[in-house]
Amino acid sequence: MPRHIAIVMDGNGRWARKRLMPRVAGHKRGLETVRRVVQLCVERGVPNLTLFAFSSENWRRPADEVSFLMQLFLRALHDEIRRLHKNGIRLRVIGDKSRFDAALLAAIEEAERTTASNTQLTLTIAANYGGRWDILNAVSEMLAAHPDRREGFSEEDLAAHLSLHDLPEPDLFIRTGGEQRVSNFLLWQLAYTEFYFTDCLWPEFDDAAFDKAIASFRSRERRFGRTSEQLGGA
Numbered sequence: 421m422p423r424h425i426a427i428v429m430d431g432n433g434r435w436a437r438k439r440l441m442p443r444v445a446g447h448k449r450g451l452e453t454v455r456r457v458v459q460l461c462v463e464r465g466v467p468n469l470t471l472f473a474f475s476s477e478n479w480r481r482p483a484d485e486v487s488f489l490m491q492l493f494l495r496a497l498h499d500e501i502r503r504l505h506k507n508g509i510r511l512r513v514i515g516d517k518s519r520f521d522a523a524l525l526a527a528i529e530e531a532e533r534t535t536a537s538n539t540q541l542t543l544t545i546a547a548n549y550g551g552r553w554d555i556l557n558a559v560s561e562m563l564a565a566h567p568d569r570r571e572g573f574s575e576e577d578l579a580a581h582l583s584l585h586d587l588p589e590p591d592l593f594i595r596t597g598g599e600q601r602v603s604n605f606l607l608w609q610l611a612y613t614e615f616y617f618t619d620c621l622w623p624e625f626d627d628a629a630f631d632k633a634i635a636s637f638r639s640r641e642r643r644f645g646r647t648s649e650q651l652g653g654a
């Protein structure tokens with residue numbers, strides 16, 4: 421089983437448009453998939469799940485869609501936190517929070533504090549997140565932490581300041597919705613992640629689709645630069 425799955429939840433808008441509904445109806449429906457996938461990770465024994473909910477580029481969308489997404493996020497934090505806590509799930513939010521309003525910041529803070537000591541699953545929501553932002557932020561923090569360093573820095577020095585510094589790097593990256601791109605998700609952390617793309621739109625990503633992604637992951641040989649022979653493979 422992957423120890424960490426990272427998902428770009430894409431295709432909500434197209435799911436809605438296909439049904440002649442407004443795009444935001446797709447986001448609402450997508451939240452149901454989030455609930456199910458969180459549950460599946462608990463059931464299948466995946467200890468870390470990171471979901472891309474809103475990219476630093478998604479501010480470019482129409483203002484009413486952006487504000488709907490922010491409200492949906494706030495409401496979901498309120499509605500879900502008790503159930504998450506009951507199921508032993510630790511919730512965290514990564515991304516540049518400086519553009520969030522006070523109500524959302526307070527809800528994030530409370531959700532993180534309430535669930536901080538849970539160990540069943542670490543659920544990380546990437547909101548106003550960008551991989552380049554994450555790296556740049558880590559570089560700034562690293563330089564501030566070692567103002568007098570002369571001898572240069574290691575990968576570990578930098579990684580210690582990234583958003584997911586205390587989690588294993590993702591084993592499996594899933595993107596729904598048919599596009600085959602990273603869209604500025606976890607750039608540093610995906611260096612050796614297995615990629616899985618599916619045409620399935622996020623609101624339609626069900627148990628079978630999830631298990632298919634896991635099965636694909638399990639069929640891969642992860643060599644990390646070595647040869648197959650070194651791994652005792654074929």
Ligand code: IPE
Binds near residue numbers: 430432475489
């Ligand atoms: C992903 O679905 C959700 C967010 C980016 C917030 P989209 O809204 O990108 O759906 P499509 O890609 O337009 O179908």
Ligand code: IPE
Binds near residue numbers: 428478603
């Ligand atoms: C990526 O989806 C971001 C999220 C799923 C939150 P987009 O729909 O924004 O990505 P692009 O614009 O198609 O690359």
Ligand code: MG
Binds near residue numbers: 430431432597
């Ligand atoms: Mg999209």
